[in-house]
Amino acid sequence: MLHAFHEREGFVSDDALRAIAEGLSIPLADLYATVTFYHHLSRVPSGHEAPRVCTGPICRLRGGSELLAAMQKDGATPMPCSGRCDQPVPVLVGDRTLVGSSADGLEARPSPLPEPNPGGIEECLFAAIREPGRATIDGYVATGGYEGLRKALAMSPEQVVDVVTESKLAGRGGAGFPTGVKWKAVADAQGAPKTVVCNADEGEPGCFKDRALMDHDPHAVIEGMVTAAWATGAVRGFLYLRYEYPETLAILERALVEAREAGWVGCGVGGVDGFDFEVHIRRGAGAYICGEEGSLLNSLEGKHPFPRNRPPFPVTHGYEDLPTAVNNVETLASIGPILRNGAEWYRGLGLGEHAGTKIISLSGDVQRSGNYEVPLGLPLSTLIHEWAGGPGAGRTVQAVTMAGLSGGFLAREDLDVTLDDPAIKARGSFLGAGGIMVFDDTRDIVAVAHSAMEFFAHESCGKCFPCRIGTQRLTERLTSGGEAAGPGNLADWKGEVADIGDVMKSTSACGLGIAAPLITDSLMRYFPDEVARHVAARAGEME
Ligand SMILES: Cc1cc2nc3c(=O)[nH]c(=O)nc-3n(C[C@H](O)[C@H](O)[C@H](O)COP(=O)(O)O)c2cc1C
Ligand code: SF4
Secondary structure (H helix, E strand, C coil): CHHHHHHHHCCCCHHHHHHHHHHHCCCHHHHHHHHHHCCCCCCCCCCCCCCEEECCHHHHHCCHHHHHHHHHHHCCEEECCCCCCCCCCEEEECCEEEECCCHHHCECCCCCCCCCCCCCCCCCCCCCCCCCCCCCHHHHHHCCCCHHHHHHHCCCHHHHHHHHHHHCCECCCCCCCEHHHHHHHHHHCCCCCEEEEEEECCCCCCCCHHHHHHHHCHHHHHHHHHHHHHHHCEEEEEEEECCCCHHHHHHHHHHHHHHHHCCCCECCHHHCCCCCEEEEEEECCCCHHHHCHHHHHHHHCCCCCCCCCCCCCCCCCCHHHCCEEEEEHHHHHHHHHHHHHCHHHHHHCCCCCCCCEEEEEEEECCCCCEEEEEECCCEHHHHHHHHCCCCCCCCCEEEEECCCCCCCEEEHHHHHCECCHHHHHHCCCCCCCCEEEEEECCCCHHHHHHHHHHHHHHHCCCCCHHHHHHHHHHHHHCCCCCHHHCCCCHHHHHHHHHHHHHHHHHHCCCHHHHHCHHHHHHHHHHCHHHHHHHHHHHHHHHC
16 A cells, blocks of 8 residues: 555655555554655655665675765665666666666666576576576476476375475575475465465675576566465465566566466466465565565565564464465575476585575676576685686685675685585575675775675664664774774774674574674674774774
């Protein structure tokens, strides 16, 4: 309803707020809190059309802040990473995304197709994505699409769950939970109707793989959702799409119409009597926390998007408190090929004992940024230097961020890590959704850490105080100058920063507050000299 008012009137007016509050019997103050929580719901006239300029970590390297300053006379406001780190700086204007590096050089551009890997290594998700017409149902079917679902429908739901379990596919949205185990829990749970939710919020800075999949292979996502419904007994599906992807919305809507016409969505899916499954697309309104599954479910239900306490988990108490499978876009897009080619085939795509593949969104100081589907277990340095051409001539890699920003930095000897969770966890980080941002030796790493923490402080939902206050305090400690920057004595500064981080990690209510201190932990571990210089500059100021 808020979206409808926002689009029709260009903003959410006081009258609209009052009408919705009265109509839905929501206290006006609660509704006001929710409207102002979302970045893109404007409270001022023509706010819907006001430009939003990306100032995410990579866009800052490319002049995003300067572009924002130049466009401020047009009413432009900053926007956190909008998932286009493989393109020039994006500017969202109404329902269009333009990219460019100057205010008069902005243009609409389709999202780039992923490049094939130079080693000719077999892919799962990208194997057919470059085929012409793949985004249409005809092109999709001509390249093996919906064959996996056809096979699934010839099996019992239990057999489908077994194949997915045997494939060792694990969630690609961040937490890495085994998909087959999740589906079995939903299938076994009491309560109906059951729901499948595709998490297409992709708010993690440095991640843009779900957009590539949805733009170029929308039917793969739909096929995955329908297969999940068959396996779990769900009858309704939601795809929760981040606000910043308006072009993707149009692509998905078109694909859904095609899928419905072809009988893959709706009543009697695939000709199976009694298998009914509807898919609805819902748009976010700009809030990183809405990618967290509990927050996403609250947002879907029209509630204030705070994360939910766990347990109970969504598998038993999800959408409307009923059993729900929440899965990431990439997880779901892997399902068709797994059913088509078998669990053993998928497992075999990884290197050594690692099963399957992962899309890495690689950006920053490399010659060829983009989405790469890597076999799990590939050395990070192979990806950066051989596949993506490494940093510019004469430059070296100073650090990378992992899991977008949530995994903190890896640097020095840890850049030889292999891309699989056990190896990355052993270095104190995690792979998460697979965003990797590269920073070369010219970059001010404390400034990068500062902007990362500022992002977490901005996006902290405020439900629990360790995160709400902790992200704020850590941002201040990374600020140059001012009282709030903390002690000028290095040992005290480090002690305080470690202390705040420890409290956040042990007491925050969701992954945001638990992950944010990885930024400061890894900064102190890899960059003691830069930290010492930062603190000394502050001490000098105090003298
Ligand atoms: C702060 C935060 C943000 C998240 N954002 C996303 C997101 O944008 N997309 C996503 O798929 N998962 C995101 N997740 C993970 C989801 O909570 C959930 O684990 C995932 O959607 C489950 O799907 P999967 O098992 O297929 O990965 C986020 C988690 C946290 C804590
Ligand atoms: S950890 Fe942060 S984002 Fe998560 S519930 Fe607490 S305040 Fe909200």
